[in-house]
Amino acid sequence: xTEAASLPEDTxxxxxxxxEWYESDHRDFPWRRTTDPYAIxxxxxxxxxxxxxxxxxxxxxxxxxxxxxxxxxxxxxxxVVSFWSDHRLGYNNRxxxxxxxxxxxxxxxxxxxxxxxxxxxxxxxxxxxxxxxxASFAFNEGNAVVDTNVKRVLYRAFDVPDSDAAFEDTAAxxxxxxxxxxxxxxxxxxxxxxxxKTPRCDAAGCPWREWCHAYQTGDFTAPDVPTQPEFExxxxxxxxxxxxxxxxxxxLPLDTLGPRVRVDYSPxxxxxxxxxxxxxxxxxxxxxxxxxxxxxxTTAQLRQ
DNA sequence: ATCCCGTCTG
DNA sequence: CAGACGGGAT
Numbered sequence: 001x002t003e004a005a006s007l008p009e010d011t012x013x014x015x016x017x018x019x020e021w022y023e024s025d026h027r028d029f030p031w032r033r034t035t036d037p038y039a040i041x042x043x044x045x046x047x048x049x050x051x052x053x054x055x056x057x058x059x060x061x062x063x064x065x066x067x068x069x070x071x072x073x074x075x076x077x078x079x080v081v082s083f084w085s086d087h088r089l090g091y092n093n094r095x096x097x098x099x100x101x102x103x104x105x106x107x108x109x110x111x112x113x114x115x116x117x118x119x120x121x122x123x124x125x126x127x128x129x130x131x132x133x134x135a136s137f138a139f140n141e142g143n144a145v146v147d148t149n150v151k152r153v154l155y156r157a158f159d160v161p162d163s164d165a166a167f168e169d170t171a172a173x174x175x176x177x178x179x180x181x182x183x184x185x186x187x188x189x190x191x192x193x194x195x196x197k198t199p200r201c202d203a204a205g206c207p208w209r210e211w212c213h214a215y216q217t218g219d220f221t222a223p224d225v226p227t228q229p230e231f232e233x234x235x236x237x238x239x240x241x242x243x244x245x246x247x248x249x250x251x252l253p254l255d256t257l258g259p260r261v262r263v264d265y266s267p268x269x270x271x272x273x274x275x276x277x278x279x280x281x282x283x284x285x286x287x288x289x290x291x292x293x294x295x296x297x298t299t300a301q302l303r304q
Numbered sequence: 305a306t307c308c309c310g311t312c313t314g
Numbered sequence: 315c316a317g318a319c320g321g322g323a324t
Contacts, residue, residue, distance in 0.1 A: 048310045054322065090320030127311045148309055231321065240320050
């Protein structure tokens with residue numbers, strides 16, 4: 001536990017000022033006004049790789065369409081994936097996970113959401129972060145969340161070494177007992193509006209300036225985040241286009257689908273049937289797409 | 305052109 | 315543990 005030693009002596013003050021800072025003013029996202037675990041799970045899954053400002057409209061529309069976990073469980077998967085694509089939420093697998101998770105709640109938990117991080121973790125698409133987020137925001141029963149916001153804050157403020165174990169230990173040490181709801185909201189809000197990649201310490205009135213190692217040294221280095229390969233022209237972009245095209249049709253022959261995915265599609269060319277079949281077989285393995293044979297012709301559609 | 309960033313699969 | 319996974323904002 002050498003990591004905890006890097007925390008200031010007056011941990012009580014550190015905790016109190018952050019909670020005070022959060023409660024006095026924070027972004028008013030609609031999911032911060034509910035304790036419905038289903039609604040919170042939807043917001044967390046949407047937020048996993050999508051900016052919060054873009055999530056807001058999609059979240060409202062999603063809950064309007066499937067207001068309860070039972071409604072979502074009863075939906076067809078294709079409808080959920082179509083919704084995801086319509087709202088440009090990316091990562092279509094997450095729509096599938098959410099749908100599966102809803103069915104798990106119905107089938108394995110009698111329609112009642114699990115309340116502990118450990119039990120939540122068994123739901124599809126729910127990893128350590130999301131399990132603690134839902135347990136915290138719905139039930140105030142979570143452990144300290146560790147996402148990249150939290151890592152950046154701890155790394156800068158308390159000089160915590162860039163290792164997952166150190167971040168987890170320090171985050172746990174710092175969280176006030178029985179206050180996971182407000183605490184996890186507050187520390188992620190700090191990372192989101194003050195301790196961003198480009199810090200806004202004074203502008204955001206960061207309550208930790210008097211303790212902050214980075215603020216005192218001027219070294220605002222943050223833990224490395226791996227950079228992504230280019231998106232334009234990527235396989236991910238083509239997967240997204242396949243879903244986007246298929247959601248508009250019941251069923252489409254390969255040579256009709258192909259040109260709508262890429263303009264340079266030609267059946268026997270470099271980007272032709274062989275290329276498209278390979279792409280579709282991955283989407284099929286992911287459970288997002290189905291292919292069929294009719295009179296020797298291959299067709300594709302969203303999996304229901 | 306670069307940023308955003310948690311979970312699953314192999 | 316490494317690599318795959320969307321697409322808008324800036």
